[in-house]
Amino acid sequence: MIDSKASQLSDVDLIVGAALEAGKIALGFFRQSPEVWWKNNGQSPVSAADFAANESLAAALRTARPDYGWLSEETDDDAERLKHATVFVVDPIDGTRGFLSGLDLWCVSVAVVTDGRPVAGVLYAPALGELFVATAGGQALKNGEPISVSQRVGDDINRLATGEEMLKGFDPDFRKTVERVKHVPSLAYRLAMVADGRLEGTIVKRNSHDWDLAAADLILERAGGALVDLSGKALRYNRAEVSHDELCGASAAQLPEFLRQLSNRRDG
Template structure:
């Protein structure tokens, strides 16, 4: 990465952080106000007027500022032209819509700049909690302006993991005894941010997460010293034709092997 690249990504980070805050303010205007809700993906996923309004705010700011960048958002019809762009924005205007609609605070605006398949700038903004996570490629991760790092909990101490009970049951006892389950965190992006700031040691990501759920959080975790990988240890690539992903693990390096080993066992074995 050149000095020119670094300067550009830092400029992009300032841009997306400002846009995320403004979109978060828009979303807050609908919070606890019973916004209109529709259902997508054959009735499995809610989307609200707040999602669309926050998406419009992000699109109006970001596309005007970087008209040569591609665009991929959960709430915008996909445009295959993005595949021809080396750089693009990947957006989730509200990650954790179910939590948002239930009046819970664990939801966030997720904005990433992706270059050649990997994030180079990323922001997560949780308006109710007044938390801003941000990172740029090659730098450190920040939460509200302070550097964050992943947990350094010793391996002989039980680690705290966000993982479904049915998944944990398949772990061998030796691994299971080193894991303390934490309560469900409805926003996947925020859950990965919790790994980045050391509140939990790791999390399992079920198959069918999407680029917009992951890209910003992935970079923040990486810059905090953690990793998001598939069961073969490979980091996800973004802006492919297929934007969904298989099973993934996010953790501090010392805990990652145990998590991959446990997840990789056949269910019920």
């Protein structure tokens, strides 16, 4: 639990501490068969671990910054957040399906969003011992060390996280350059893999949400990449509608080509 001095911390130090504590709590449920419920008409699982991590984050962050709005996957949305210029955008466990399957590719995602864009972001993957941190104007860090996107260009092999059906619509010559990676259940962690150069890009299907994206968006940006819609525009957060259309996250070098392939693709 964050102590009474939390209100004196910088936003980034506050969310780092909160994410570390929430990750510790979630890790206590990992591979322990936590209780599971289903939401979104039975489409999405949520576990006791998600709720416990969410409670920890809310207690730490909302107490320290009562003037900030709040948007979390595991808290009923309140339009009151739209009145706040600055909000916390939180996913207590991004990659719940993987978490419940015993896979270690899940993370706690916490962002501070001001005027629609993230200004501080943290991803903590406790099962992997990885902590990603970024602030607007600063470097993206992984376990305290600077990270940067891949510099592969042109005909180099592109390690791309996307569905097989998506690849079928791309130009045949481009498909030859693509090495499709095994599915990563956490979208936020997938974007972090682009940020630290393990992937050149990922294509995000429709209906991702602010809490999946905000922290990873900033980390990717500060590592030299971008997360954009298919027109190439940066995302806006803390809108009335928190879901997004199809997106692409990539290194700056490869983003234009990926967007061209997405715009020109053929069905099937």
